[in-house]
Amino acid sequence: ISVSAFLLTRSSDLLVYGGYAPMQLTTTLNGAEKRLFHTATVGFGYNFQLGYSPVYLSMNFETSGAWYTERYNNGDKYNFNLYYSKIPINIAFRFDLAPEFAIVPFGGAFVKWNIYAEEVDRDKYGNWDKWIIFDGDYTYDYDYNRFQFGYQAGLKMIIGGCLSLGAAWTADLTSFCKYYSNDSRREEKEKFQGVSFTVGYEF
Numbered sequence: 267i268s269v270s271a272f273l274l275t276r277s278s279d280l281l282v283y284g285g286y287a288p289m290q291l292t293t294t295l296n297g298a299e300k301r302l303f304h305t306a307t308v309g310f311g312y313n314f315q316l317g318y319s320p321v322y323l324s325m326n327f328e329t330s331g332a333w334y335t336e337r338y339n340n341g342d343k344y345n346f347n348l349y350y351s352k353i354p355i356n357i358a359f360r361f362d363l364a365p366e367f368a369i370v371p372f373g374g375a376f377v378k379w380n381i382y383a384e385e386v387d388r389d390k391y392g393n394w395d396k397w398i399i400f401d402g403d404y405t406y407d408y409d410y411n412r413f414q415f416g417y418q419a420g421l422k423m424i425i426g427g428c429l430s431l432g433a434a435w436t437a438d439l440t441s442f443c444k445y446y447s448n449d450s451r452r453e454e455k456e457k458f459q460g461v462s463f464t465v466g467y468e469f
Contacts (some may be wrong), residue, residue, distance in 0.1 A: 268466075278310075279313055279410045279469065280310070280312055280313075280314060280468070280469040281310060281311045281312070281313065281324075281326075281430060281466050281467070281469070282309075282384040282466055282467055282469075283308070283310070283376075283430065283432075283464045283465060283466025283467070284306075284307065284308050284309075284464065284465060284466070285306070285307040285308075285309075285432075285462055285463055285464035285465065286304070286305065286306055286307070286458050286462070286463055287305040287307065287436065287461065287462035287463065288302055288303075288304060288305070288460055288461070289302070289303045289305050289332060289436075289458045289459065289460035289462075290302060290303075290458070290459055290460050291303060291334070291442065291456050291457070292456065292458075292459060293454045293455070293456055293457055294459060296407065301334050301335065301336075301346075303332040303333065303334045303346075303348070303458070304332065304333055304334075305330050305331070305332040305460075305462075306330065306331050306332075306358070306364070307328050307329070307330040307462070307464070308328070308329055308330075309326055309327055309328035309329065310326065310327060311324055311325060311326030311327070311354075312324070312325055313358070314404075315371060319356070319361075320359050320360045320361060321357065321359055322357075322358055322360065323355070323356070323357060323358075324352065324354075324355070324358050324372065324374075325353070325354075325355050326354045326355070326356075327351070327352075327353055328351065328352045328353075329350075329351050329352075330348075330349070330350055330351070330352065331347070331348070331349050332347070332348045332349075332350075332446040333345065333346070333347045333348070333467050334346040334433075335346075337432065340390065341368070341389070341390030341451075341463055342387065342388065342389045342390060343387075343388045344386070344387055344388075345384075345385070345386040345388070346383070346384070346385050346386075347382075347383065347384050347386070348380065348382070348383045349380075349381050349382045349383070350378055350379060350381055351378070351379050351381060352376050352377070352378040352379070353376060353377050353378075354374060354375070354376040354418060355374045355375060355376070355406045356372040356373060356374030356418070357372065357373060357374055358371070358372035359371055359372070360424075365426065366426050366427055367422070367423070367424070367425055368424040369421060369422070369423055369424075370421065370422045370423075370424065370432075371420070371421050372418075372419070372420060372421070372422070372434075373417070373418065373419035373420075374417065374419075375415065375416065375417050375418075376415070376416050376418060376436075377413065377414070377415055378413065378414040378415070378416065378438075379412065380400070380410070380411065380412050380413070380414070380442070382398075382399075382400065383398075383399035383410065384396055384397065384398050384399060385397045385399070385401060393462045394417055400412065407445055408443055408444070408445045409443065409444040409445065410442065410443050411440065411441060411442060411443070411444075413440075414438050414439075414440045414441070414442060415438075415439050415440050416436065416437055416438040416439050416440070416458075417437060417439060418432060418435065418437075418462075419435055420432055420433050420434025420435060420462075421433060421434075422464070424446045424468060427468075428467055428468050428469070429466075429468075430464070430465070430466035430467065430468065431464070431465060431466075431469050432463070432464040432465075433461060433462070433463050433464075434461070434462050434464075435459075435460075435461055436458075436459065436460060436461070436462050437457065437458070437459035437460075438457035438459065439457075439459045440457075441455035441456060441457055442456050442457060442458060443455070444456075445458040
């Protein structure tokens with residue numbers, strides 16, 4: 267692989283993709299309480315190549331739905347559903363290892379807007395109660411944040427010049443939720459973290 271080959275490579279401009287991520291919502295003090303959220307994502311992005319170098323700036327927009335389910339021994343069920351949008355911005359390096367194959371390590375930061383969240387309790391008889399988190403009527407001792415910041419770092423492969431397969435570690439820097447622990451009366455902070463997987467098409 268030569269530097270001249272890198273300099274002659276032009277990155278694709280537009281990317282559309284979908285993805286899945288098993289995200290852990292973890293408390294920051296003890297890390298003992300973890301809840302696994304299944305997350306589905308659709309998004310698109312645009313790559314701005316910096317001159318004729320293998321370095322480019324990638325700006326993306328994503329919309330995601332995440333859900334957590336807990337089933338109790340008595341037949342009752344608890345659901346937490348979350349919908350959010352995210353703007354990830356990455357610096358990426360494209361290395362063309364063959365005419366139709368490239369690897370792209372990347373890393374950057376994101377801002378996230380938590381649009382809608384709800385808690386639903388259902389009993390075994392079909393009765394249910396629902397609480398909307400951000401409507402102003404949620405009176406429990408939990409402080410949920412509408413906006414968050416975080417980071418991601420990962421690697422994607424580009425096959426055939428257009429098919430994109432990627433994986434990335436994603437983590438919140440600011441908390442999704444804050445509350446006081448009943449045991450220590452210390453402030454607990456909950457943040458999402460996990461590995462995301464994406465499949466996309468580059469134009």
